[in-house]
Amino acid sequence: MNAVIIAVLVMILLSLMRIHVVVALIAGALAGGLTAGFTVMETMDIFTSGLGTNATVALSYAMLGAFAVAINYTGLPDLLIKWAIKIVGSEGESKRKSYSKALLLFIIVIVSCMSQNVVMVHIAFIPLLIPPLLKIFNKLALDRRGAATALTFGLKAPYILIPAGYGLIFHGIVFDNMQDSGMSVEMSMIPQAMLLPVAGMLLGLLFALFVSYRKPRNYEDRSIRESDEETKTSYTPLSISVGIGAIIITLVTQVISESMIFSALLGLLVLYVYFAALHLTDKLSLQESEGLMTDGMKMLAFIAFVMITAGGFAEVIRESGHVDSLVDTVSGWVGDSQALAALLMLITGLFITMGIGSSFATIPIIAAIFVPLAAAVGFSPMATIALIGTAGALGDAGSPASDSTLGPTAGLNADGQHHHIWDTCVPTFLHFNIPLIVFGWFAAVIL
Template sequence: MLTNPVVLSVLLMCVLCLLRFNVILAIIASALLAGVLSGASIEETASTLISGMSANLETALSYILLGALAVAIWHSNLADIIITKISHYLSKKRTWLIFAIAGVACCSQNIVPIHIAFIPVLIPPLLALFNSLKIDRRAIACALTFGLKAPYVSLSVGFGLIFHTIIKDNLASNGVDVSISDISSVMWIGGVSMLVGLILAVFFYRKPRVYEHRALDKQSQQEHKDKTELKMRPKEWAILGGLAVALGVQLYTNSMALGGFFGIIFMIIFGGISYKHIDDVMLKGLTIMSFVAFVILIAGGFAAVLKSTGGIEELVSVASALAGGKLGGAIIMLGVGLLVTMGIGSSFGTIPILAVIYVPLCQSLGFSTEATILLIGIAAALGDAGSPASDSTLGPTSGLNADSQHSHIYDTCVPTFLFFNIPLVIGALIFSVIL
């Protein structure tokens, strides 16, 4: 176990990130280590890494297109209307403001499926309000990660429908036929566990924390100040229509990229985006989302390298041998899921890896179908919060670090890891035995 290439490479990635090493370079170094430890040459490992990046090409493209949607919103009055409403009603209510941010983040997973693209639009203008209230941004990071993750874990809507469908398909391919409603009737436990974690995080980070008042991008500030009439105009309605189109297409095709594309086209046709400013909108969308997109691409390559080492199968085999009983088996399965997802950075990509062995393991240990669903779903979800390569952590950092006062590792990854993974493990352990 201690010489397993997956274990050692993920540990290296975590250590490098904790030492504030660049995330992209940390993932590449960890992937190379995993390949070399498995007996492959550096050239073979690099080839696997590069070819594996194609697995996340659609996701990376989706984020760039969704970034363009975010820019379109920013160039309208919509962002100002939202910010004004939030500031007016919650300007002196620190706790409720944090929960409101979590609520907005939840909406980005289903009602307006732009995922993390709303963060660079909404959060930077609110930093001054956060600073005046002396809100610890670690609490905001937890609120954002909760909203980005809890809905898809627990609800069969939007991104959650995709997540639950992957669980359903992989259970079926391993001999267990369930419906989407069967999955949602169990996975709510994950959402409730995360809600407990969010409440604990808000309580733990309740003490005031002082930040410097730093100016953001001057051009963006000027654009923000020049908007004197905060009302819905044809442009704003066109943008709302584009968001509705993006939602509809995404739900119909299960493709965020197509949803983002047709949403942008709708905005262009109906005046939400000026034709002469298309290049500017696309360039700014690429700018705000490029780092996240590249990390996601590299994470796809890292996942391919981890799979090629054979180390994941070894981990699962060890889990099978050491299980002993239901409780021991659940602990080991959740631990392996946490380790794999921390490395891959994607709950969606972890399910097919684990289901192949976890389904027969659950059956051999006497777990019910409901408990099997819960263990596979939570094991895959573990690590998405806290992983340096996950969009659930990269997204919050992209907004909270707009003034360079928020650490990706220590202010986003570590808090979200502690306050969400621990409740998820506890909830899964308790209910997997009861169900």
């Protein structure tokens, strides 16, 4: 009984049963700790020690949620909605709706890709871009599961393939850890090795958008605020300019300072100064501004708590010592068969990464295990890169604890109509992980 497999299976099964993912993570960690031979109290002590790992990220999301709600008061989302409705046209124009859906999803993919390699804001753009678009999605009857796959593709595929921005960091981690594990590689080999796995992700994305989630899906028009009253918004050229300026300042500051907390705070201050300077007490009183902060934080409280809990879950997996034993078992099964070895290594990587929820964090673990195993079986350096990179991407693309799935859920569930497991994790798992296993396996065999 391997603690890693038990922990991940318990977490996944409970999540699929619609048990809250925070509860599922705690239960999975407890099951894994007990399987590893820890007592209940030892397991919880290890779990608690890991809770602070993602605390900074959690607070960042809460601040971004408040900023996203504050943007509503500039009237910028209303202008965006009116502009989009003109493009959509009447409800009877189904062909025009299809074009509008495709255009919106294409824009989402492009913006997501740019957030990894061009403007390194990662998921910080999601609370700013997606909640204002939800009413447009509703008008188009756009299936949000398609939007979730578009976002996750843009958050993962670019940095796996392109050595720029976060991609340069990811490729550097793969390069350094393979070198440290005794296999000589070059940075230029990594994009070549990852071309086939990313092609698999692209096919999965196209299948999701044009086949799986092509049909209309109806949602209610709801406010993203908890209050039943509609947000009192009107816009002027000045308010729109301030809203756009606040967003630009937030994104630029995030790139320069590499701090989502500071950048979101600066964006909020810009908006508060604008409201205070114009004495817009009818639009945003001091009491309402306090409620704004609370509602904004509530909007992203889910992702914050999951990230904190995931830190504890990952710590239990690391401390169990069963990651190494899992790989030893796999190496004993494969013998001299490269095809079987590649498949089992990818499945092993899937379990490890789904448990920890971050490809960046698991590459050092995977590389230390896969490099000697790949060398023993006879894989080339290019094939080994494909296995390590694909294994890192596998769990991250469909893990309930990954920011590549939590980020899309935080934006798409701003009005409470998007389920994290069934509407984000299951679609991304099916459309990305299955192609990644197939194409990653093929790349390892032919390279």
